[in-house]
Amino acid sequence: MPILQASVTPLPGGICLRGQTAIVTGASNGIGTEIVLQLLEREISTVILAVRNVARGEAARTALLARPSVKKANPKAVLKVMELEVEDYASVQRFTKAFLAEHSELHLLMLNAGIGVLKRDLVSNGHEKHIQVNYLSNVLITLELLPLLNATADKTGKPTRITWTGSRMHNVSALAKGKVPLKPGESVLGHFDSEDSYVAFARYADSKLLCLLFLFELRKHLNGDKVIQNSYCPGMVNTGMSDVLPIYLRLPMNLVKAIRARSVEVAGWIALNAAVVVGPESHGQFLEDKNIVEGSPFIKTAEGQKVQKMLWNETIDELSKLTTIPGWMKKV
Numbered sequence: 001m002p003i004l005q006a007s008v009t010p011l012p013g014g015i016c017l018r019g020q021t022a023i024v025t026g027a028s029n030g031i032g033t034e035i036v037l038q039l040l041e042r043e044i045s046t047v048i049l050a051v052r053n054v055a056r057g058e059a060a061r062t063a064l065l066a067r068p069s070v071k072k073a074n075p076k077a078v079l080k081v082m083e084l085e086v087e088d089y090a091s092v093q094r095f096t097k098a099f100l101a102e103h104s105e106l107h108l109l110m111l112n113a114g115i116g117v118l119k120r121d122l123v124s125n126g127h128e129k130h131i132q133v134n135y136l137s138n139v140l141i142t143l144e145l146l147p148l149l150n151a152t153a154d155k156t157g158k159p160t161r162i163t164w165t166g167s168r169m170h171n172v173s174a175l176a177k178g179k180v181p182l183k184p185g186e187s188v189l190g191h192f193d194s195e196d197s198y199v200a201f202a203r204y205a206d207s208k209l210l211c212l213l214f215l216f217e218l219r220k221h222l223n224g225d226k227v228i229q230n231s232y233c234p235g236m237v238n239t240g241m242s243d244v245l246p247i248y249l250r251l252p253m254n255l256v257k258a259i260r261a262r263s264v265e266v267a268g269w270i271a272l273n274a275a276v277v278v279g280p281e282s283h284g285q286f287l288e289d290k291n292i293v294e295g296s297p298f299i300k301t302a303e304g305q306k307v308q309k310m311l312w313n314e315t316i317d318e319l320s321k322l323t324t325i326p327g328w329m330k331k332v
């Protein structure tokens with residue numbers, strides 16, 4: 001890992017999102033709030049801050065509307081806070097149902113909420129928390145909102161977008177590194193739910209690997225004519241994400257962040273580049289900063305491809321209990 005991160009250029013001028021509606025998950029702080037700010041500065045009409053803590057979301061909303069740049073560029077913007085707890089499928093479906101009841105268009109879905117902690121925890125449905133929060137619930141949100149994203153693309157004649165906040169850290173997944181391979185007969189989701197496969201320092205990376213495997217399989221089944229779906233990594237960013245680490249790790253991490261972390265503003269440029277600047281060539285792709293890259297070499301190996309297919313099939317099985325699986329999402 002280089003000591004310093006490469007410099008990133010600001011967004012091009014002239015981006016105007018007037019008339020568009022976006023959802024940003026994990027919008028109450030960090031990169032999520034910055035994404036909302038930069039969308040507002042580019043005249044977006046409506047943004048939903050999808051947050052698990054409504055009070056924190058309302059505080060973010062108030063602060064955003066008070067920003068001079070927002071008052072100047074977008075005084076009539078509609079900014080709404082809606083509850084979304086991605087640990088819980090029921091909350092995801094309450095959120096998508098409430099959104100669909102109130103909105104007839106969706107142009108941009110930013111799947112940004114995420115966690116990286118060093119403690120093994122299962123959510124109420126039995127899945128390991130990182131896998132639920134960073135991966136599974138995002139696929140459910142995608143499936144619930146794709147029909148509206150498709151319909152909006154039909155109406156406007158322009159592709160709509162889904163952009164995931166991913167991470168280069170997926171390269172150091174315990175699975176990708178071969179540290180904890182799948183056992184014979186084990187499912188991918190079962191592997192990550194089991195205590196035996198848990199490696200604290202790799203679990204965040206594991207969950208981000210699953211997100212990419214899903215996106216890379218998806219592009220084989222669905223083109224980006226209507227909805228361009230991609231993922232980006234903003235590099236190391238100075239947010240509160242590491243504040244949940246134990247103190248003995250937080251102190252050295254704060255030192256590393258002080259030397260090399262990017263500001264949230266730069267992370268916002270990278271996010272909006274993926275979401276509104278790059279085009280159809282980015283469908284089903286992973287961007288490091290603003291560049292399309294291949295992702296972990298593991299993904300192309302026979303084992304990586306096997307895991308990708310298994311995950312796809314297991315995700316279909318898992319979510320078919322909750323929602324309608326679209327016809328293009330066939331098992332492989």
Ligand SMILES: NC(=O)c1ccc[n+]([C@@H]2O[C@H](COP(=O)([O-])OP(=O)(O)OC[C@H]3O[C@@H](n4cnc5c(N)ncnc54)[C@H](OP(=O)(O)O)[C@@H]3O)[C@@H](O)[C@H]2O)c1
Nearest residue numbers: 026028029030031052085086087112113114236237239241
């Ligand atoms: N910071 C980095 O260096 C870095 C690098 C690469 C990728 N990323 C990714 O960037 C995204 C944003 O992270 P950040 O750095 O901005 O950290 P952050 O400030 O901790 O933001 C994470 C956001 O996710 C929300 N969230 C967490 N668990 C949730 C849940 N169960 N339900 C709903 N929302 C939940 C948090 O809500 P609360 O406010 O309620 O906790 C918060 O708004 C994450 O996906 C992360 O993996 C970060």
